[in-house]
Amino acid sequence: MQKDHDIIIVGGGMVGAALAARLGNAGFSIGLIERGDAPKAPSGDYDLRISSLNARSLAFIKLSGTELPKERCCPFRHIDVSNQDGTGHSVFSAADSDMKDFGLFIENRTLQHALWERLKELPSVTCYTQSAPVSTVAAGEARLVELDDGKMLSTRLVVGADGARSTLRQLAGIEVTSHDYHQRAMIINVETELPQQDVSWQVFTPTGPMAMLPLPGHRASLVWYDSDKATKAREAMEDDMLKIAIEAAFPKRLGNLTRVVSRASFPIKRQHARRYIGKRLALIGDAAHVVHPLAGQGLNIGLHDADTLADMVIKGRDPGDYLNLLRFECQRRAANQAMIAATDSFHHLFTGAKPLRQLGDLSLHLAERFPFAKRMMMQQANGRNPFRMW
Numbered sequence: 001m002q003k004d005h006d007i008i009i010v011g012g013g014m015v016g017a018a019l020a021a022r023l024g025n026a027g028f029s030i031g032l033i034e035r036g037d038a039p040k041a042p043s044g045d046y047d048l049r050i051s052s053l054n055a056r057s058l059a060f061i062k063l064s065g066t067e068l069p070k071e072r073c074c075p076f077r078h079i080d081v082s083n084q085d086g087t088g089h090s091v092f093s094a095a096d097s098d099m100k101d102f103g104l105f106i107e108n109r110t111l112q113h114a115l116w117e118r119l120k121e122l123p124s125v126t127c128y129t130q131s132a133p134v135s136t137v138a139a140g141e142a143r144l145v146e147l148d149d150g151k152m153l154s155t156r157l158v159v160g161a162d163g164a165r166s167t168l169r170q171l172a173g174i175e176v177t178s179h180d181y182h183q184r185a186m187i188i189n190v191e192t193e194l195p196q197q198d199v200s201w202q203v204f205t206p207t208g209p210m211a212m213l214p215l216p217g218h219r220a221s222l223v224w225y226d227s228d229k230a231t232k233a234r235e236a237m238e239d240d241m242l243k244i245a246i247e248a249a250f251p252k253r254l255g256n257l258t259r260v261v262s263r264a265s266f267p268i269k270r271q272h273a274r275r276y277i278g279k280r281l282a283l284i285g286d287a288a289h290v291v292h293p294l295a296g297q298g299l300n301i302g303l304h305d306a307d308t309l310a311d312m313v314i315k316g317r318d319p320g321d322y323l324n325l326l327r328f329e330c331q332r333r334a335a336n337q338a339m340i341a342a343t344d345s346f347h348h349l350f351t352g353a354k355p356l357r358q359l360g361d362l363s364l365h366l367a368e369r370f371p372f373a374k375r376m377m378m379q380q381a382n383g384r385n386p387f388r389m390w
């Protein structure tokens with residue numbers, strides 16, 4: 001039997017679940033298809049994967065009626081950027097832009113779980129877990145989606161939020177351009193002598209940036225970007241050796257490290273879908289774009305895609321209206337392309353050849369000297385258009 005939904009969302013990660021919650025809260029009938037199980041409640045130790053949420057992302061999540069557990073969130077008010085050799089240093093403070101904070105850090109699994117808890121409260125949302133699409137076809141005013149358990153769903157708009165290896169994107173025949181940075185991000189959860197101080201620290205080294213992201217209490221998440229080879233060597237180290245290596249490379253911002261709690265590493269690449277839309281189909285989040293994570297914006301721009309699409313669906317008469325989808329593509333492609341270019345330039349400016357690194361130093365000095373330039377950078381990072389004056 002065929003089941004109808006206003007909108008079908010493939011992928012119940014943070015971006016897909018946020019869109020489902022926002023549209024479900026606005027009364028639309030939503031089918032959310034997730035390959036895995038519903039996320040479990042976070043308990044005990046902090047998870048390795050954490051993300052920053054900026055003001056626009058937080059406002060979007062709030063509109064879905066989702067409550068984030070305060071005890072597992074860590075707001076931050078300053079971003080401290082410097083070079084390892086001490087040649088450039090700039091501190092960005094939320095207060096300089098009349099903001100209370102820049103947003104907060106939260107574990108990925110905590111955010112995803114909070115969104116799914118909200119979905120359970122929304123009667124118009126149906127979650128199809130342990131399910132994946134095997135085919136999709138546009139049929140007149142609808143799109144049909146066949147699931148791997150034989151269910152057939154019909155909808156006026158199908159949204160692919162199924163991550164970088166999106167099945168929906170492949171089923172729609174949408175290709176991607178991609179670039180391998182030949183780098184890995186090693187994430188190390190550490191216990192620190194001093195408690196977090198509302199600061200996110202970023203230190204550029206010739207082989208890649210390092211970041212110390214705050215977590216509640218005496219905990220932080222250290223992200224260390226480096227070549228595949230150097231990262232693999234660090235992964236093989238015992239905890240004590242790794243602690244010494246971190247202390248040698250990263251300034252003691254929170255006193256001594258008292259413990260390495262856990263670690264893992266991820267390959268770094270960028271990817272961009274050639275199209276975000278098709279007939280009654282749209283891609284959002286990592287299904288549409290993957291950016292270098294050094295600026296902590298991948299999830300944010302995915303949530304901004306969801307925000308823009310939700311706004312058009314709520315204001316429009318037909319969720320799959322092609323002109324609306326074209327507007328979505330124009331708006332989001334321009335913003336995402338700008339973020340891809342910015343993170344790419346950061347990567348090359350601070351880890352490239354010496355002349356490029358000197359240019360990177362200069363940009364930190366300029367940011368320090370010209371508050372206007374600094375404010376524009378902060379607005380961009382917060383999902384606001386820095387050229388908009390009203």
Ligand SMILES: Cc1cc2nc3c(=O)[nH]c(=O)nc-3n(C[C@H](O)[C@H](O)[C@H](O)COP(=O)(O)OP(=O)(O)OC[C@H]3O[C@@H](n4cnc5c(N)ncnc54)[C@H](O)[C@@H]3O)c2cc1C
Nearest residue numbers: 011013015035051052132163167285286296297298299300
């Ligand atoms: C090291 C690192 C650090 C990062 N730090 C930050 C940060 O600080 N801030 C930030 O904004 N971003 C950050 N990012 C980026 C961020 O993690 C991603 O952009 C974000 O997770 C993308 O979310 P998503 O929901 O689009 O995709 P995903 O998180 O990949 O979720 C996709 C979902 O779809 C499901 N799925 C997959 N295939 C199917 C299928 N065929 N059928 C049904 N379901 C399917 C999956 O099970 C999953 O639940 C970081 C990335 C990395 C690698």
